[in-house]
Amino acid sequence: MTENGQAVDRSGYLEIRSRVATTFHLDARFPDQVFTGGVRNPLFGDFADVADPEFWPALSAMAQWHGDTRVGLLVLGPDLDECYLPYRGTFPAVSLSVDADEDEYWAAIGWDDDNDDRRFVDSIAVSSRVVAVTGPSGKWGCWGERDPEIAVHHGFPDPTTRTEWRRRFGPFDEVAETLRFHLPVTFRGSTVPPEHARTLTANYGPEDDRG
Structure with missing residues (x-):
C-alpha cells in the first residue's frame, strides 16, 4: 500500500484522507476555520516550510507530543481526480514514521534529480497548493x-512547549503579525480586505479578540 512513505494506491490514499478529515474541514480555506475542533493559540508560518525537508523535525515533534507514531500529509489542491490521477497517475498523500529523517521526508514529497523536469513538476513540494498534516491522534x-503563502500550526500542549517550538523551528507569527506583514502582498493594492481580516482574527486570533 505504501512505498518509501508515499501512498501509491487508492486505498492508501483514502485511509490517509479519512484520518486527516477528523482534524480538518477538507473543503475549508482561509480565512475560514480549517480545524474541525477550532484552535487555541495557533502560530502562522510560511507555506514553503511544509515543502522544506528541514521542517520535518518540527512536524515529527508535534506528532510525538501527542503519542503519534506516524505523520500523514494530504494534498487537497489540486484535486486528485482533476489533476493527479489523469495527468500524473499518483495519489498525493504521504505517511511517514516519526522516526523518519529529513532525507526520507524529502524522498516522499520532493524530487531526486534536478535534471528531470517531470519529477520536479510532479513532486508534492512543487505541485501542491493546499496541504494538511496531522497524526492518528488528531x-x-x-x-x-x-x-496566500501561509500555513497555520495548532496543537501545542502548553505555553512552554509552544514557546520552545517557536524558538527552535521559527520564525512564526501570531495572526495579527501575519495580517500586518505577510498577507497584504497577496491582495490587490497590498491591503487585506477588512472582512477577510476580521474572519481570520475571529478564527485564529487570541480568544479575547474573537467575536
Missing part, C-alpha cells in the same frame, strides 16, 4: 495554502 495539525 490533536495537532498543520494546514498550508500556497495562495
